[in-house]
Amino acid sequence: MTIIPHAMVGAALGRLFFRKRYLAFLAGITSHILLDAVPHWDYLTVKAGTINTALAVTGIAFFALRFKDPYLFWGGAGAMIPDIEVAAKALGLSNYPLYFPTHSGAIPHVQVSPWWGIPVQVLLSLACILLIFKNEKLGLARKRTKSQSALLR
Numbered sequence: 001m002t003i004i005p006h007a008m009v010g011a012a013l014g015r016l017f018f019r020k021r022y023l024a025f026l027a028g029i030t031s032h033i034l035l036d037a038v039p040h041w042d043y044l045t046v047k048a049g050t051i052n053t054a055l056a057v058t059g060i061a062f063f064a065l066r067f068k069d070p071y072l073f074w075g076g077a078g079a080m081i082p083d084i085e086v087a088a089k090a091l092g093l094s095n096y097p098l099y100f101p102t103h104s105g106a107i108p109h110v111q112v113s114p115w116w117g118i119p120v121q122v123l124l125s126l127a128c129i130l131l132i133f134k135n136e137k138l139g140l141a142r143k144r145t146k147s148q149s150a151l152l153r
């Protein structure tokens with residue numbers, strides 16, 4: 001799957017469910033496997049990958065700072081990190097084989113047409129962004145100690 005839905009799903013998981021950074025990070029990595037296992041569309045150019053990665057990183061940084069939420073950040077980071085090997089290969093920086101199970105072929109990575117592959121990923125990303133915001137609006141955001149909130153200030 002493309003990097004923005006990966007990042008947003010990881011961020012939403014971190015924000016909604018976790019109080020430990022490493023657990024949010026592991027949930028992000030796990031979500032990467034699950035999303036890649038769903039038949040999807042992937043962009044095929046380095047330019048598209050670069051633009052999408054810039055948007056995803058900016059989005060995660062913005063939300064983490066906006067909500068002072070380190071778990072959101074680590075969830076998003078965990079969800080994006082597996083694609084570093086794909087990016088390194090696309091940029092010609094790596095000759096190593098791909099190791100991550102959905103990239104190596106150990107878990108099938110089925111491609112579909114962009115005609116439904118793109119709308120599904122846009123809707124998934126928007127739904128996660130909505131959850132990230134709604135979590136605050138409903139007052140469900142985890143209560144934090146002052147020292148935890150201070151970490152992202």
Ligand SMILES: [Zn+2]
Pocket residue numbers: 001032036082083086102103
């Ligand atoms: Zn991937």
